[in-house]
Amino acid sequence: MENIASLMHGFGVALTMHHVLLMMLGVLLGILVGVLPGLGAPNGVTLLMPLTFSMDPISAIILLTSMYWGALFGGSTTSILFNIPGEPSSVATTFDGHPMAKQGRATEALTYAFLSAGFGALVGVVLITVLSSWVAKFALRFSSPEFFAVYFLAFASFIGLGGSSPFKTVISIMLGFAFTAVGMDTVSGSLRLTYGIDELIRGISFLVAVIGLFGIGELLLTMEEGLRFDGVKARVSPRKVFETLLTLPRYWVTLLRSAAIGCWMGITPGGPTAASFMSYGLAKRFARRREGFGKGREEGVIAPETADHAAGSSAILPMLALGIPGSATAAVMMGGLMIWGLTPGPMLFIEQKDFVWGLIASMYLGNVVAVVLVLATVPFFAAILRVPFAIIGPVILVICVSGAYTVAGASFDLWLVLIFGVVGYVFKKLDYPIAPMVLAMVLGDKAEDAFRQSAIMSGGDLSIFWSNGLVATIMALGVLLLVWPLLSLVVQRLRPSRDVGATTA
């Protein structure tokens, strides 16, 4: 109850004309940097940062977080329309979002994405409102073995997703592990797989790889298949947005499950990227009809978007409370906190009540503002697909290339993005799944560090992975998910089944 009172106080702080205007400005700027080539959220926030030094910390953080929300929504937009994920966490949105857009259902896909993202974010904020102090304390119980267990769980829930041969999946995962191993290794402090090439020292950026694999790879395929998007036939009208909105409650199971996954991954803290992949994997596994995933299923958009934003917003408080930024954007904002004279850490909640609760209140308001604003832009963005491919194709290429350049400001990455584009194309042609490779690139490095740190802590004894209730539970869940397909197969064999035909389909 004390929290509710604090929140009301926070609304009092955040709900001024000045702050609401700042939110709208921030969200619009965010959508802009999220969608436009060559900016991206971290850079946008960095550019805006000096402007905020003259503001009071609450206005400053409201402006910056609103921009962050806007950029996240913008990132989903490019994932769906052009198959270019703006942020790592919107990779899973491309799996079904882009096929939907190609089928002329861009309006629906965008509307589903924004609404479920807004829903996820609100659930996340409600959670931290109610449990803020507990959340921060709970996060402290996580050490390397627990982190490894969380990543293991994410891998386990995603395994067998591609539907293609298991060997191809394994090859794809292994390639992902190899790519993520390039560069400086945290645990040994030495360089790996750099072959004396200076540009490889910083490793292969996941974003560069993804832009190439998805964006350029898709472009190559589209060119081969005859230079057209089906989006031309799309009916674009604000009415369609409204109609889609009314169908959303139909997916309440997916929404709730994904929000729960998102909150769990945000707090534990596995992060939004792991959350969106896991949520997509589980949505597919528990779907009544499994066919159609990857070809434009509504759940395939709703699940990752809900989980992504639920994780993103529920992760903000442990992040502030522990002083560990979860993403590049968050790192820039945390640098800002220090310049405004606030020390991130557990005491922020006690010493800076106005700031913290003003921020939480602004997360409620900012997300509502963001959803309304982005929904208003859906017809506009969906209309982009009506532009002939001869025009939009080169634009996408520009977005890909400049996007890849801004990741590190290195021209070497331009070659990388082209190479990954070809890899993506070849993978698609030979029916190798790309998703496992992407997952391995996002989580492989972290999982490896966590595993080796655990091994150092225990002196090489693997029993550390079931040494306490928490880590044992997560590991058990992971193993259960891993063997689930086998189990269900065995159960079906044992039981004289009447729906054998349905399961083999």
Place this chain on the structure above:
Amino acid sequence: MMMKKALMAATALVAALGISAAEAAWKPSKPVEFVVTSGAGGGTDQFARTVQAIITKHNLLDQPVVVVNKGGGSGAEGFVYGKTAAGEPHKVIFATNNEWLLPLVAKLAFKPEDLTPVAAMAVDEFLLWVPGDSPHQDAKSFIEAAKAAPGKVKIGGSQSKDTDHILVKQIEKAAGIKVTYVPFKSGGEAATQLAGGHVEANTNNPAENLGQWKAGGVRPLCVFAPERMARGEPVVDGKGWADIPTCKEAGVPLEHYQMPRTVFLPGGVQQDAVDFYVDLLKQVREKPEWQEYITRTSQSNRFFAGEDFQTFIKNNEDEGRAVIAAEGWLVN
């Protein structure tokens, strides 16, 4: 107060005039790039961004200053970038002692001599920290516990074969103990892991553990410096930085371990460009925002340039090299 400010402004003005007369030789003629050899939000990043903010706020340069992060490979990315920019005085590299220690432990296309030293603007202290609920009230009791169980005590730190790791190895040698070092990605992570009780100690810098200290999550035992730290605001229960004993007082004979905040130029730049930046950084130091930064991060406000800086680098490198060689980490 007003008088003091006016006086400071006047000194700054005089200093500025003095420079414009003496240093007509070199001045930036295009935007200046601050190359940060850490990721956004890290200690080096804050250092560079503070300097940039002060320069911009007080109009110390006619040209704009842009900050770029090149922190890949523990900073190697930024150093290699600085090396390839030889002869270009519009790129300024911000670092720590990793400029001369990193090439010892990792095979890089970069040698410390490839960059031109400009100055060190502050030194960051290292402390021995334990969890808030640790039974150890002083360094002595901690060391004795570590002695009783060789290899069992876990000390967390940021990165491997880097400053924290080298310090832990020096502690082992100085105190005659054997511990297990657990490398994490950053000092922030090491702080959280300590507060959660997953490691028995860490060797974080003051700013990295301040938040957790305030909240009672961690507690400092001693500081690895020849004398106690400057008295600032009290942090917890009326205790402040100056109340922390030096490790030597506390029985760990290790009194020189600091991390400088350093500034470099690419190789092959003319001497008057170096002088220009030394003077610029001196002006930055005189601004109140710099003092604020020093206080907030609990660093020591020291300035080394020219010969002094060379000597500092030499000594620091020799100490580091000794440990690195003894551990068999040397690659060149």
